[in-house]
Amino acid sequence: MKTLKLSILFLLTLVFVNVNAQEKKKYKIHTVAFYNLENLFDTINDPLKYDEASPIMEMHEANRSEVYLAKVKNMAKVVADIGKEDTNNSPAVIGVSEVENRQVLVDLVNDPQLLDKDYGIVHFDSPDARGIDVALLYQKALFKPTDTSSFELKIYDDDTRERVYTRDQLLVSGKLDGELIHIIVNHWPSRRGGEARSRPKRVAAANLNKRIIDSLQSIDPYAKIITMGDLNDNPNNASLKEALKAESKKKKVGFKGIYNPFEDQFKKQGLGTTGYRDAWSLFDQILLTQPFLEKDYETFRYYKSGIFNKNYLTNKHGRYKGYPFRSFADGSFTDGFSDHFPVYVYLVKEVKDEGESTKN
Structure with a gap:
């Protein structure tokens, strides 16, 4: 069998080189990501939410605006950097969690570091007791929401x-570039009260997730579905393995099945996205349905996944050295980022038409 080499070009294409025939193929590449923004709250007291308990609202009023602007700037830097090293672009779409309202997202996408990407926002207020929501940001030139x-x-x-x-x-x-995909953004219930006691709540969240996926697949069995989020469970926990029935090996993912590329990163490589009590957890994950795993690249396929854990996102000293450099600690702003690392996947598609642009 002839061998193939894969390289990523900054023109946002992939080039497969057939060593014997020197045949070249060009591929589009897009980043799909998720990031827990760690308490992105504004400085305004909302009487309908328990936002008084947010780190910013617990600070002296004179410091809140300065801290908020720094927090938004730091979050924008990370979003702008995810995937940039390989694609020369920020994520085409990125799910986020721990945001208070739509306005903080408006401030985020209008930060100078992201403004030229022209991100749109999908957000609904949720009934969460802490007043935090999930949302999806998307580059309007690359992704067009239909529902x-x-x-x-x-x-x-x-x-x-x-x-x-x-x-x-x-x-x-x-x-996404004219191809229909479905994205579910999650932030499942926490482990408050202990992992075992709180487990049924996350299993319930996984069951709801599975029902959403099943409903999409009942309309189109070959639907391309991505489910992402801070799941507050590791890839090998019951919510992922039993409720969602996610598989860590591509060859085991059957028709209508779900692939979790982060399970091996956790179990075999010992990687994580957040730390607690001197141990790593990989709570932040992106899972994909089987059609993303087909071997041809006529439509968007899964290429690779990763944890975005660049040096500037990590603590440099002390007990938590190497862990995420969080924004808030001991009642003050650290000028850090988040207590979670972002995660991402790359999707690629062959560009067959020589006249079709390969730039994002």
Whole structure:
């Protein structure tokens, strides 16, 4: 069999070189990412939300605006950098969590570091008790939303049976360079009270996620679906393995199956996106349905995944050296970024028409 070499060019193309025939093929590449922005709250007290407990609102009022502007600037830098090294562009689409409202997203996408990317916003207010939401940002030139909806997760306290208000799951369908894909953005319930006690809440979130995926596949069995988010579970936990039935090996992903490229990064490489009690967790993940795994590249296919853990995003000293350089600690602003690293996948597609542009 003839061998192929793969290289990524800054013209946002991939070139496969057939060693024997010197045959070249060009490929478009786009970054799809997710980032937990760690308490991106504004400085305004919203009487309808419990935002008084946000780190910014707990600060002295005179410092809030300065901290907020620095926080937005830092978040914009990271978003601008994800994927840039390989694609010379920021993500075509990026899901985010821990945002208070639409206005903080408007401020984010209008930061000078992102302004020329012309990001659009998909956001719904959710009933979360902390007042935090998920959202999707997309470059308008690359992705065109065709349908958006929000799915409420109803879970209840084990003892009181009172409802626990948490984040909705956001579904955005749209065309990436003319090709229909579906993206679900998640922020599943936390591990408050312990992993075992809180586990049913995340399994419930995974079951809701699976129902959304099943509904899309009932319309189109070959639907290209990406589900992403801060799942507050590792890739080998029950919510991922039993409820979503995600597989870590491409060859095991069957018809309508789900692939999790981050499981081996966690289990075999020991990588993580957030640290707690001197241990790594890989809570931030991006999963894809089987059609992204086909071997031809006539339409967008999965190419590779990664954790964006550049040096500037990590603590340099102390007990948490190497862990994410978070924004807030001990009641003050650190001028850091987030307590989570972002994650990303690359999608590639062959460019067959010689006249078709390969630039984003």
